Each structure stands twice: as structure tokens, then as C-alpha cells.
Amino acid sequence: MKLTSAPSFPPRFARTVLYTHCALALAFMTASAIAADAVQILPAISVTTEKAGTLNAPASTGSNLYLTPFQTPASVDVITRAQIEQRGDASLVDAITRAAGISSMGHPGNSGSSLSARGFTDTTSVMRLYDGTRQYGGVGLSFPFDTWSVDRIEVLRGPASVIYGDGAIGGVVNVIPKKPTRGAIRNEVQATVGTDNTQQLEFGSGGAINNKLSYRIDLSGDRSDGWVDMGDSKNLTFSGALQLDVSSDFRLKLSYAQGRQEPMRYFGTPLINGQQLEALREKNYNVGDSKIQYDDRWTELSAEWTPNVDTTVRSKLYYIDSKRHWRNAETYNYNSDSSLIDRSDNTEIMHDQTQIGNTTDATFRGRLFGLKNQVSVGFDLSSSSFQHTNNTYQGIPNPAAVNPYNPVPGTFLSNEPTIPRYRNKAEQYSVFAENRLELTEKWSLLGGLRYDHAEVSRADLVAGTAAFNQQYSNAGWRLGSVYNIQPDLAIYGQYAEAADPVGGLLMISAANSKFDLSTGKQFEIGVKKSFWQKKGEWTLAAYSIKKNNLLTRDTNNPSVRIQVGERSSKGIEGTLAMTFAPGWQLDANAAILHAQFDDFNDSVGTPAVAVSRNGKTPPDVAERLANVWLSWNFQPDWTASTGLRYVGKRHADNANTLTMPAYTTTDLALQWQATRDTTLTLRGYNVFDKQYFTTAYYSGTQWFNGPGRQIQLTVNHRF
Secondary structure, three states: OOOOOOOOOOHHHHHHHHHHHHHHHHHHHHHHHHHHHOOOOOOOOOOOOOOOOOOOOOOOOOOOOOOOHHHOOOEEEEEEHHHHHHHOOOEHHHHHOOOOOEEEOOOHHHOOOOEEEOOEEOOOOEEEEEOOEEOOOOOOOOOOOEOOOEEEEEEEEOOOHHHHOOOOOOEEEEEEEOOOOOOOOEEEEEEEEEOOOEEEEEEEEEEEOOOOEEEEEEEEEEEEOOOOOOOOEEEEEEEEEEEEEEEOOEEEEEEEEEEEEEOOOOOOEEOEOOEOOHHHOOOOOOOOOOEEEEEEEEEEEEEEEEEEOOEEEEEEEEEEEEEEEEEEEEEEEEEOOOOEEEEEEEEEEEEEEEEEEEEEEEEEEEEEOOEEEEEEEEEEEEEEEEEEEEOOOOOOOEOOEEOOOOOOOOEOOOOOOOEEEEEEEEEEEEEEEEEEEEOOOOEEEEEEEEEEEEEEEEEEOOOOEEEEEEEEEEEEEEEEEEEEEEOOEEEEEEEEEEEEOOOOOOOOOOOHHHOOOEEEEEEEEEEEEEEOOOOEEEEEEEEEEEEEEEEEEOOOOOOOEEEEEEEEEEEEEEEEEEEEEOOEEEEEEEEEEEEEEEEOEEEEOOOOEEEEOOOOOOOOOOOEEEEEEEEEEEEOOEEEEEEEEEEOOEEOOOOOOOEEOOEEEEEEEEEEEOOOOEEEEEEEEOOOOOOOEEEEOOOOOEEEEOOOOEEEEEEEEEO
């Protein structure tokens, strides 16, 4: 194959993005001036008490047809704004993992964002979206990261490539921000103080400026000393949107979001003679001049046109810019001869990632063969660039060995220069379609098809040569059916085929670029039920997934990778939401699964030997998960809540010789509605100070401690 570099961003797109940034700043200044002179403010929208559950509320994730979870032949959870506030999850990952069957496996190498779902892990199998848009390449996401600007989180479990493209065999999480709304301008300010010198301050504002313009802005910042030594962190994020209702059937929205993170510079605690010691729970073995910083910018111009009640056309042009910087001593191993921690792998890495694209779709409602029918068609295209700067991960910190109980941070040292090493580019396009046909008033069929094509190239910036130019394509599809036995009871089934890359395409090496996409298929059946006049809901789902064409070791030559591997999972998931008595609300979910390698070999030892891992559980997969949240409004202005989070044992290596134990954490909250607009909340997280481990780092012997007991007081005021 002839090696050529991928084309650069189209100049017209680049100019559009530049104009968008400039227009946004001008728009907000104009909006402020208009607001000062506005004489007509629309009346406030009244708010009614929510009924339990979200099965009958439309969800944008799971289908482009604006169906409710009750109408969708798949497992879709919606975490509402009210639930986020009640649970007090400031971290986005903490909020996401309250959903059924989702656990975190975040560490600095994946920007703390990676998830595990239905036996499949990381950003190449569990996709994250921001308002329906994905950052292409699967290299770890650093935005969004907190929940202040979030309106809701929608979680679709199981293969979703037919909607969003390759990289979603485990599922999709769609983070939907707050948006401009009609109504009187309302403002909100919130302040939090807590243990570990934690401080948070947030502000939000939104509403109608006049009968054409409305806006939404959210700003949040936090800092903390952290729960480990040198665990200080600070974050700042802004999001804003200005919406113009050109007419009753056409509107434009300009959105901009920006975040900066300086998270904890913590890479875990090493095993000591095969064990984690309680005395080392708060120790940090990184160097004193370490650094982790993420800077992200998302800009979007969207349009929506509804020429009639049966037609909706949507289009959005977006630009994403992410810069990440790591400089750390990342590997720690206990030396039994010296009784010291040997530190190595002084690693400095910089990411410069950009993406520009457009997604357009149209939905039509009508009749087919006399039956009610909905159809959606669309296309998606993007151009991405990813430059990787590093020091080849070489260097030994000074000092190289430290006392486990009293580590001297020392300094970062590397004789290798930190220079740009390679640049990957991807030109991607796809076309997709969905159709829902109502065979009867009770029975519907849903089908979907998506074709994806990507051209990925890599330039060796050191040698000044092209490393590869490769093309990938895949057609994913699904077919599902929903049957309403009663108006509030539905059974469903679905079969889907999807694809995952063998690695993040914007970081894929020349050797791995020659392999095809991994493919997967899932069969799922389930039941969804609403009861007690919608005061209660429950769901139950059973599924089986197989993923083929994994990279494995050749038994005849263990130094060579071949693409014949397979892994699978099967499981059951259930959810329950109910207001079972006046003032009482219960939300609970549980997942039980079995995941295993069906055909997979490791390269072990020197000389290398191929060792079968067939039947072993893949690392970082919890086969038991559960969440419970119970709240009691015991007085008109007082609410007490408690939450339990259970994560089963997980293995830290393919051989399943290293096992992170199961854990349960307990959260408590007491809320006082001091006035109509002012709320005070006292929260306790992990109140029993349980020591637990969230994930393992690359070697499997560095485990990340979760936070200990935290107490926080929050004041919220709306005006």
C-alpha cells in the first residue's frame, strides 16, 4: 500500500470555526446589552413534582427517533438533574457509575474517563458523548469532567455502533448539558466546603432575553488538597449557549464549552509482597515537580428546522480542541532486597488533538403500507488530527528508590528530549438510517443501519516519513421489537452487530494499523414495567455479547500478534424506581454478568511462550455491581438520604492472579430547605472510611486507592 499523509483540515471548515469563536464572544456581549434593556420577559415555567423513574420521558440516546426508553428495544437509563443534585455527585464519572452495570476504571493514562460496561472496557469499547458528539479516536477523554453544567446523563448499554459508529460494543454514555430555555431569567449560585480543604464555587444563569433570544451560561471551579500526599487538584470549566428562535419552526444555537483540569498527580500504590498495606493508603510516589494538565474547548453551531409536525431536520457544525500534558514518574515496584520502592518510567507526554465535523439528520413521521411509521436518515463526517509529543518514556527519577512509608518526592530526570514523535490523522464519514414501524397499537419493529469509513494515516515526525495510510470500513445494524402486553408493561428483544477498533485510531501504531476492526454481536431480551400510576418502574434485561478478531499471540511464534481472538459476556441487569410511601423515594439497580476470554493468548517469559487465557475474566471487569439510593422527606423542609455503591472483585491481570477485592461505600445526606430559594446540604461520602481500589495501572501491581471519608457542606441559592 502506498504511504501518503492524510489531508489537512479543509480551509473553509477552519475559517468557519474561527468565525464561530469570534461570533460567540460578540454574541454574549450583545446578549448582555440586550438583557439590560429588555422590557418583555416571558413568564416562568411552573415545575411539578417528578414521578418515579424515566421510562416515559423522551431520550435522545438509543435512537434518533426521539423515543422514550419504554419504546426502545434496548437498556436505556436516564440520570436526571434532580438525581445528580440529590446524590451530590460533582464528578461526572461518579454520577455515571450510579447507572446499572457501569463501573469506572479511570487513571491518568486515560484522563480518568474510562468505563467498563457489560464485560467490555475502555474508550474503544464504551463510548462517551457530549451532547451527542464524540471525540474521535478513543484516546481517553478529558472533557466534560464535572456535573454542574449537566442537565442529564443518558446511558445506553450494549452495542450502539449503528447510531454512533465504531467503538461502542459495551455501550454509550451521552452527557447532555443545560441549554437555553424560554421563561424568566433565573440565576443560581452554589458554594461547597469540605474535608481535605475542598472548596467549590458554581454559578449558573439562563432564560429568555426577548421573544427571539435565550441563553444559558454555567461556570464552576474547585480545588482540593486530595486524599493522598501531594494530592492537590484544581479545575475550572465554563459552558455557554445562545439560542435564536428565527421563527416558530427554525432555530439556531451557538454553544461553547471550555475546561481546564489539574487533577491529582497520583499513579497508584504498589503491592508490597503481593499485598496492599493500610499504612500506605495515603502515600504518593510521584516526583515533586510532576504535572498533569488538560485543556479542552468545544464549539458548536447547530440548527433545527421543523417545517411541519411530522418532519424535523437537524444539523450541527462543531470544532473540538484538546491539549493534554503529563510529566510524571509512573511506575513503582517494591524491591524486597532493599525494602524500598523502585521508581522508573519518567514519562513526559503531550497531546494536541483537534477535530472538526458535521452531523446532519432528518426524521419523518408518516405511514408505510397504511401503518404508522417513523424514519430517520443522516450522515456524519469529521476530520481529526492528533500529534503525540513524548520523551520515549525514558528516565529515572532522583532519587530512584524511596522509603515506602516516607517517600522523598525528588525530581523528574530524563536524558531523552520531549519532542513531537508522530502525528495521526483521520478522515471519517458515515451514513445511517433508522426506521420504526407500528405493526399494531401494541407491537412495533425498530431497525437501524450504519456504514462507517475512515482513512487513517501516520507521519513519523522524527524521521520525516510517512508510516502508514490505512482505510477501515464497517456496516453495523440492529433489529429490535417491542410488544406492549399492557399499556404499562412491555417486552422487547434486539439483535445488533457492531465494531471496535483494535486500539484508538488516532494513536494506533504502524504494526496494529494492518489489522481489521474487531466485530461484535449482541442478543438482548427484556421487560419494562410502570406501576402504581407511574409512581414505580422496574426493568429487567438479559443479554449475550461476543467480540471477535481480537489481537492475540501466535502459539507458534509468541512474538507475533494475530487477529483471531474472541471474548464474550452474558448477564442480567435490573432497575427499580418507586415512591413507595409519602415522602419516600427509592432508586436501585443491580447487574450480574460472566465475562471471559474465549480465544486469547499472552506472551509470557523470556524466551517468550504463548500462554492461553481461555476462560479467564478480562481485567477491570466487575461481575457484580449494585447501587441503591433512598431518600425520605421526613418534614416539609427536611430530606434525609443514603446511598450504597457495591463493586464486585476485579482482576488486575489477564492470568487472574491479581484480584482487587469487592467493596461497598456508603453516602449520607441531610438537606434543609431554609427558604423557598435557599438550600443547605450536609453530605458524607464513604462515611465508614472504607479502603477500596478503583483500578490497576498498566503493570497490574499498582492499585489506585479510592477516596476516604469526606464531609461537605453545600449552600445553594436561586434568584
